[in-house]
Amino acid sequence: MKTKLTTLAVALLTSLTLAHEGVEIGPNGGRILEFSKNETLHGEITVQGDSFHIAVLDKDMKPVAVTEQTLTAITGDRESPQKLPVTKTEKGFTLPAVKAGEWLILQFKLDPKAKAITARMEYNTSECEACKSPEWLCKCKPEAEKK
Numbered sequence: 001m002k003t004k005l006t007t008l009a010v011a012l013l014t015s016l017t018l019a020h021e022g023v024e025i026g027p028n029g030g031r032i033l034e035f036s037k038n039e040t041l042h043g044e045i046t047v048q049g050d051s052f053h054i055a056v057l058d059k060d061m062k063p064v065a066v067t068e069q070t071l072t073a074i075t076g077d078r079e080s081p082q083k084l085p086v087t088k089t090e091k092g093f094t095l096p097a098v099k100a101g102e103w104l105i106l107q108f109k110l111d112p113k114a115k116a117i118t119a120r121m122e123y124n125t126s127e128c129e130a131c132k133s134p135e136w137l138c139k140c141k142p143e144a145e146k147k
């Protein structure tokens with residue numbers, strides 16, 4: 001009984017998070033970004049050394065094979081946007097990690113002809129006092145704090 005309630009609570013909390021576009025953490029402890037307009041596809045960003053790895057996940061947060069999908073990555077500000085080299089792997093995409101405090105802007109396409117979905121996140125590496133995670137992976141940040 002308790003397990004069922006917990007599962008329900010988690011499901012409710014997850015849907016709330018999605019609705020408010022708060023920080024969502026994926027199955028591998030990475031940051032979830034939306035790669036669709038209807039929550040059917042997500043990207044999960046994890047850091048491996050000096051690189052970001054982006055896995056593509058379906059609506060149930062299960063890995064999706066990367067075949068036709070494309071990803072473009074940009075960092076920097078509006079005056080001097082900088083394109084990042086993206087390497088496609090079987091499990092997703094790899095690109096150099098952006099500098100701490102900078103934005104990562106991604107444009108994901110289901111296939112080269114599809115409409116691009118834009119997702120972005122601030123790579124804020126300062127530690128959250130409450131959950132001791134870096135802010136970009138903060139599990140407790142209220143949406144009101146977002147810029």
Ligand SMILES: [Zn+2]
Pocket residue numbers: 128129130131132133138139140141
């Ligand atoms: Zn936190």
